[in-house]
Amino acid sequence: MKRLLALSAALAACSSTVVSPSSGDFVGPTGLAVAQAGDRDLLFVTSTATDELRALQICTTPPLADGGVDSSSTCSTKEDYQFVPAPMRLFPATVPTGDRPARIAGTRLLRPDGGKGGVALVAGADSSLAVVDARNIVEAMNHISPARAPILLQLSTPVVDVVAATSIDTATNIDATVPAVKAFLATRGGQLLVLDVHLDSSGNAQAPTVLQRCSLGAVVPARLALVPGRDDLVYVADSAGDGAVRISTASIPTIDQAPQACAITRLPAGGPLRSLALSPQWFEANQPDHPAGELAVMTLQTGGVVIARTSDGQIIPTPPFDYRSSGPQTMEPVLVGGVARDASFLRAIRPGAACATAPCTPLWVGDSVNGKLQRFNLLAAIASTDGGLYFLDVLNRRLVNENYFSNQGALVPVLSIAPILSPVSTVTSNPPALTLAPADATTAGRQNLGWVNPGVTRATRWRAIWHADVPGLERRGGTMTHTATGTLLFSTQPADLTLWATDPLLHLGPGDVVTFTTYYPPASGCDDVASETSARFELPIVSIAADGSALELATLPDTPSVKGFNPTCPKFGVVAEVRTAGDHPWLVLENADTRGRAKTGEMFVALEPRNDYPLDYDPKLPPLASTDIAIAFTLSGTEPTIANTQWTFTMTSGQLPTLVRDANSPQGLASQVIEYSSPKVTNLLFATLTGANALIQAAPDLLPVKGGVLSYH
Structure with missing residues (x-):
């Protein structure tokens, strides 16, 4: 089953039609993880509503210098980026794992014979952890050995999330194969467990051994995260408290000890979290290499994304102040279209022959005609409820925006529809007027006409209504x-x-x-x-x-x-309509949201939370919350006499974020995003679109190219 899908990236700038190599036949895909299976990797995807996994094959042997296929590889081009087939090969194989699998962790494990294997650790709605042997799935597909059912590790309560540590090959900066790894899982009962995961003497999967355990107490785990290449620290996104907590693996009591509370260090984020991710090793010009885990991208339940230093647990300052400084104010959450649900760092590219000096991590920005490959120090991908993948320039604390690179003047919001009064006034002497505030280049937040600010002012309709119905008291x-x-x-x-x-x-x-x-x-x-x-x-x-x-x-x-x-009637019933009047008779609305009340002849200033930092800023005029003005205007002239007379105007935002989306699933509710690299490919992104029963694959440096973005349904 194949589908031709037209995908859009960079807000439909990349409009090439792409071919989905195969169908995953998903129903409610949620979790993602990669496990090693010989000379290929398997990308496991939960088909949550059918209690199964699907496995996408990705060959890992790089091509020869002349572009040819290495004859030593058993992973053929016909299998590359194809789902492991069922016996009736038109359909993908299914791996039953238990009730509603939702979270997966993948491993790269060395077999006793020196071969490469791996397991997927799968958590769902029941009180067990399923262990799936990745190499056995491939061998069963090729009729080398019979398929083995997943092994179950029984637990007392369901698992909320599971993660497995990786080991980084310093020469290649990609994940290495090791004899054993630590895995961490958080249970719905508030326990954090540390597992030892390795293959048995025959090179097959076996049940992990529980090594350590502690109680999370008041922390309600939403997701877990590890520093790439390390297993000495585990981070827990707290869905009830503020931000995340960090726990040292060495501090967790062994399983034979009496249960104890986890020793936690909190990283505040301004509210409960949905997920978090830790930075990989990254590179900066004229600076020592930055260690992995230096920064955390935290996704708030409210949909915003903040960045924190892990060294002191503080949210980094607003730009243009260096992320290592304290600054006058911490950054405000960056918002994407829809609500952010998950984030993943891209692997930072080390400077070398192809890129002599950092930044070197590539991302295509713009369309295939006018766009260009831009390079960044540190990038993260954000999955959103609108079905899109957005890119965060982490150090600059802003979404990657096409207009920043091609037309910065277009970032400044402007009127798309000028103010119109309805009904039209017939007053000729001192007629009603709405005048935008004049620009003041010397004052922060007031540099533009109407005191609009990129990253604050949105593409919305504004209304100022005289004697307006008070929201909630219309009847x-x-x-x-x-x-x-x-x-x-x-x-x-x-x-x-x-x-x-x-x-x-x-x-x-x-x-x-x-x-x-x-x-x-x-x-x-x-x-x-x-x-x-x-x-x-x-x-x-x-x-x-x-x-x-x-x-x-x-x-x-x-x-x-x-x-x-x-x-004269002493008592009677009515249906009342309450309206604004008095000395502030105007009600100001942005779309359907109330922004305040205005007085004729007095400047109305609408302060709003910032959603992005799309410009380069002057340290003398930094973008602070106190200057986050969406619009400012003055109403003047003779007041109307008809209730609900209104001024209406519309603003453009100037925002054109680089965006990957399946055009056939524009509201696909992206659930999880992961970065994938191997000896053959670097920085592929995979994201599940739960609401669209789809999986998105994107190559950030090839977004406008046919095949740069794929959709599996």
Whole structure:
């Protein structure tokens, strides 16, 4: 089963049609890991909804100098990037592992005969860890030996996540094959276990041995992470506390000791985490080589991504300050389209013949015609709920953006639709106007017209509405009665009006107004109410009850030309509509989100959380939270007379992030992303699109090339 899939990268800049080499026949793919199987690797993918794994073959023997195939390799080009087939070879083989497999760890293990093997450690919804022999799967496919069922390590509670340590070959900077590795798993019961994983005397998989154990206590594990090439530290993403915790392997008691609490060091991130990743060894011009594990990319549950130093556990400062410094403020979370779910560092490329001086890690930025191969010191890939893979320039704390390299002026947000007033005012003397704040090149956050800021101002629609319906109080039922002082009392349930009164953006209070859209008078004696017209008038709010149960309203006296509202009916029902008025009668909205209230003749300034740092910044004018202005404008002229009259305008953001996405699965809910390197290939990315039942493969340096991005369904 094959599919032709058109994929887009760099926001559809790379529009080549690619061929999926084979179908994975996934249902709910989630976890990914690579295990060694002789002269090929197997990329295991969980088909979570069918309780199985699929295994994609990747040949690892590099081609000869003339481009030919090494005859010593048993992995043919017909098998490369093809799923291990089932006996009916049109379909992929399935490896049953237990209930809903979700997380996998892969290993590269040396067999006693010197051959290369490996196992996949698979965790799911049941209380066991499945051990899958990667080499046996290949041998069974080739009818060399019978297929063996996965081995189960029984545990007391289900496993949340499992990771296995790697060993790095310093000469090639890729994972090496070793006799044994340590694996770490966190259970739903709050235990952290250390396992010894190696092959048996025949070179086959066997159950791991539990070596050490400790209790995570209040830490609720979401994911685990290890420093590439090391097993002396394990990091746990905390889904309940702030950030992650680090645990020294040496501090974990052996399994024969009484259970004890893990000795933890916390790395704050500003909130609970979804996942984290540790940096590989990386290289910087005129600096010593940076050790692996120096930096952590932490994915917050709220969808942002922050970067922290592991040496002191601190979030690195906002640019342009060096990541090693304290800086005036820590960086704000970088946001991608959708919600970030996972991140993985790309392997940093060591300077050499092809790239004499760092930075050397390549990424294609832009389309196939105008784009260019750019090089970075340290890159991370971020998987998002919008089905995309984004690239983070870690040291600069920004998403890789096409406009940064090709047209930095385009990064500055501008009006795409100029302000329009609706309904149109007929006032000719002192007509209504909306004027963007003038640029001030000497003040941080105010350098552009409208005080817009790249990385803060988004591509959104703004509205300023006069006498607008207060969000949440557009329709509110209640009863009307008279007070002893001659005012009216609107009583309503639930008694929660103080929520609007204390809201820092809405500030509901005296001076705001109420109109009535529907009346419910008693059966007799209230003819003046029964004949009342819907929304004919507005009554000013005099006060709000301390318990939030009522609004005291002024009556409306009669005038020679207009009937007022001072009903004689002692009690009647109404449907009320609460509106902004008083000295700040304008409600400002960005799309559907309230940004505050504005006063005629007074500058309105909308501060928002930053989502990126797309520019190079002056240390004298750094991008701080206090200057993160999305828009600033002044409303002037004669105020409208019709409720819900509104100014509308639309902004562009100037953001054009380098993005890998399956065009046939644009909302595929990416779950996990991993980086893969071998003697044959460097820095392939694989990501599961759980919602689209797909697997994405991307070569960052070949994004616009046919085959640079593949999609397996």
